[in-house]
Amino acid sequence: xxxxxxxxxxxxxxxxVFTLLFASTAHPLLWANLLYFAxxxxxxxxxxKPQFGQPGDGFFRKVRKVRGRQEADVTxxxxxxxxxxxxxxxxxxxEKWDWLCLSICLAFGCWLFFATLDYSNGNFExxxxxxxxxxxxxxxxxxxxxxxxxxxxxxxxxxxxxxxxFLFWFQAANLSFLGLNLVWSVNLLSLLSLAALxxxxxxxxxxLFGSRSVGRIAAILFFFATSSFSYIPFLLSKANFxxxxxxxxxxxxxxxxxxxxxxxDWGGLTVAVFSNQRxxxxxxxxxxxxxxxxxxxxxxxxxFPAPEKERPESIPERVNDEDLEYIGQEQIQSKFADLKNxxxxxxxxxxxxxxxxxxxSAVFVSASVVLGSLFIFFPYRRQLAVLIGTVVVLGLPQxxxxxxxxxxxxxxxxxxxxxxxxxxxxxxxxxxxxxxFGIKLILLLIAFWFVPNSHRRLLVVITSLVPVVFLFQxxxxxxxxxxxxxxxxxxSSVYVAYTxxxxxxxxxxxxxxxxALTIVMILGAVIDLFPIHxxxxxxxxxxxxxxxxWLFENTQTTDLFLxxxxxxxxxxxxxxxxxxxxxxxAWTAGYELKERENTYRMMFQERDLExxxxxxxxxxxxxxxxxxxxxxxxxxxxxxxxIYQKNFEKVFEDTERRYGNLxxxxxxxxx
Numbered sequence: 095x096x097x098x099x100x101x102x103x104x105x106x107x108x109x110x111v112f113t114l115l116f117a118s119t120a121h122p123l124l125w126a127n128l129l130y131f132a133x134x135x136x137x138x139x140x141x142x143k144p145q146f147g148q149p150g151d152g153f154f155r156k157v158r159k160v161r162g163r164q165e166a167d168v169t170x171x172x173x174x175x176x177x178x179x180x181x182x183x184x185x186x187x188x189e190k191w192d193w194l195c196l197s198i199c200l201a202f203g204c205w206l207f208f209a210t211l212d213y214s215n216g217n218f219e220x221x222x223x224x225x226x227x228x229x230x231x232x233x234x235x236x237x238x239x240x241x242x243x244x245x246x247x248x249x250x251x252x253x254x255x256x257x258x259x260f261l262f263w264f265q266a267a268n269l270s271f272l273g274l275n276l277v278w279s280v281n282l283l284s285l286l287s288l289a290a291l292x293x294x295x296x297x298x299x300x301x302l303f304g305s306r307s308v309g310r311i312a313a314i315l316f317f318f319a320t321s322s323f324s325y326i327p328f329l330l331s332k333a334n335f336x337x338x339x340x341x342x343x344x345x346x347x348x349x350x351x352x353x354x355x356x357x358x359d360w361g362g363l364t365v366a367v368f369s370n371q372r373x374x375x376x377x378x379x380x381x382x383x384x385x386x387x388x389x390x391x392x393x394x395x396x397x398f399p400a401p402e403k404e405r406p407e408s409i410p411e412r413v414n415d416e417d418l419e420y421i422g423q424e425q426i427q428s429k430f431a432d433l434k435n436x437x438x439x440x441x442x443x444x445x446x447x448x449x450x451x452x453x454x455s456a457v458f459v460s461a462s463v464v465l466g467s468l469f470i471f472f473p474y475r476r477q478l479a480v481l482i483g484t485v486v487v488l489g490l491p492q493x494x495x496x497x498x499x500x501x502x503x504x505x506x507x508x509x510x511x512x513x514x515x516x517x518x519x520x521x522x523x524x525x526x527x528x529x530x531f532g533i534k535l536i537l538l539l540i541a542f543w544f545v546p547n548s549h550r551r552l553l554v555v556i557t558s559l560v561p562v563v564f565l566f567q568x569x570x571x572x573x574x575x576x577x578x579x580x581x582x583x584x585x586s587s588v589y590v591a592y593t594x595x596x597x598x599x600x601x602x603x604x605x606x607x608x609x610a611l612t613i614v615m616i617l618g619a620v621i622d623l624f625p626i627h628x629x630x631x632x633x634x635x636x637x638x639x640x641x642x643x644w645l646f647e648n649t650q651t652t653d654l655f656l657x658x659x660x661x662x663x664x665x666x667x668x669x670x671x672x673x674x675x676x677x678x679x680a681w682t683a684g685y686e687l688k689e690r691e692n693t694y695r696m697m698f699q700e701r702d703l704e705x706x707x708x709x710x711x712x713x714x715x716x717x718x719x720x721x722x723x724x725x726x727x728x729x730x731x732x733x734x735x736x737i738y739q740k741n742f743e744k745v746f747e748d749t750e751r752r753y754g755n756l757x758x759x760x761x762x763x764x765x
Contacts, residue, residue, distance in 0.1 A: 095379065096383055098286055098290045099287070100446060102283070105130065106264060107449055110126075112127075113126040115129075122242060122244050123271045195313060199313055204285060206369045210369045211277055211281060216636055217634060218662075219633050220631065221631060222630050224370045225632050226661065228370070229666075230258075230679045232276065233662065234249060234260060235263045235280075236267070236666065237249045237671065238263070238268070238271075239270040242652065248683070249669075249671040250674070251674070251685050251690070252672075261452045263373070283376075287375040287379060288375055290376070291382065294379050294383055295309070296312065296313050298312070298385065301393070302401065303595075311591035315591055316584060317365050318365070318616035319364060319583045319619060321616065322363070322532055323618070328349050328350075343624060344628065345624040346628050348625050351529070353529075355514040357573040362573065362576040363579060364622045374456070374580065377450055377454035381447070381461045387439065388468065391436070391474075399546050440478075444480065444482065448484055448485040448489040452496070455492075459568055460578050460581040461485070463559055464558065465478065468555050496684075497684060508566055508568075509565065514572055514575075527560070532618075537594065540596075541596075542589075545589070545592070549589075557586065559582040560582060562575075562578060563578050563579055590615075597611070632662060634667055635752070636664070636667055641746065642667070645665065645670065649670065649716070649717065651669050653716040654671055654714050655671070656694075656715045657718075657724070658724045660675055660676065661675060661676035663753075674690055698724065699731060700737075706737060708764065710761045711764050717745070718761060719756060719759075720733075720757050721756040721757070722754040743762070744757060745759065
């Protein structure tokens, strides 16, 4: 899991940097991949021998020297026993149950991913509830794979540096460029990322609580993140049990919370978020990887107690007193060496977080909040300062480039009390939190009461994400703060799993209570799976499509189109860019819309041919696409379609009416 996630992040970054070096060539991705593979093979060759030895090598070598044994003697009984103790650090349990749990979760993940994104009969298909995410992101991927989008602009808003985290979609595009179907690229990366995330959730739970069962419960709870009480009025509104079951099975919308707030019926806290925003999965895994590493560090330093069923830390009995004395001297002498050797690990963890803004800026913010809280609540602040410093050095330039949410130019304040609540009061906010998270809050309080002090402080660190959500506006749309709540849900679910295990392990009656609490907690999440299952698909034609074929054969990847404010369309899915795409996406990404919208309307309203030509050429428009979406656009007053019909070359006409009565016009260049 660690190898995949870190490798995915670093290789994506390295390949993208190489594409920038070859941006002026006809095929930057080709040269970038050749250079990456050369660099990767060189690195593998350089690291073909362990640079720092294997765990325990130094220990046994010194023991053998004290005993007068040969250095080549690496198979002594003492060595074998100690290696077994060092490597077998997991709690007591059967691995087959771990694999069974992971397999079931991954099978569920396959359904989730292909239920929201698929490729069938030559068409891209994605769920309507995922339309805004996949429409924008698949267009972006195609601009990488089929176009030359380096340096990167969003195909919805060309001419300006991208303000959206894009590296996951770049890597999916790169796999597509290398021959894999784009949908399979996205789904394969998503599934492998999910596998890594689940393994790390289980690992996080095990090192905290010393139980494989807690890890399995936590992994399953990932898919049932919603713990709201909203399902109660939904079920009570049904006349009988039969009607309730029928309503659930045919549910097409997420259960409404009852609050009239923005996005409350969008499923922002359901597992659908992870199926729609695939880059959220791998970035959450990277944050967990860093947390696991930090907890192991604190445990080695004695600042974090070992769980109850931790493996024995004592040296095997067959090591005699003379050996113990020698080893103790070695440990004292190596203290300063250990301190020096710790810094590369903290720098590496800082690099993992610092490279996240272009991968997922919301998780970067979440990680920054968690690390800042760790700095406050935990010792060894010098090491944490190194980690945080690395994060700032690598991450801040990316944040400045993205200018996430464009808060400065929009005049919005960073401080924003209430999240999505228009007129927040403390009682209303508390009521909303209790209603939204339900039984989970009670289980977290139980965990807080029973866990050791260090575990409590860690729970406080994790929960620091919640006040950030309700006190700050981190992008143009305050609703986007929900991603911090998604991360908090993943991390805090480990404590919830511990409480369920703690209640249920003692007796049959308490086990029944634990099951009942779990059902009450996740029932809303189970109900919210059916809108995903019942969702309809948006289909975008691609293979053997007349318009797609014409675009590939007659236009350049650099050609700019003036069209309807599209979100998904063959024009976009062939890697071309449009002057102004879906304005909701552009607004939430932080682009300045007012000036571009004015120019957009002028190009569809200007009736003076000379002024129109100058306007189109000044904005580098090569083709104008007029369809029914443009014709019914209420913001365009007096569409000038007749001017285009009389004075511009008609290069494509939708005679079959498959593309909204589309007509394409070529814009002549001004001499």
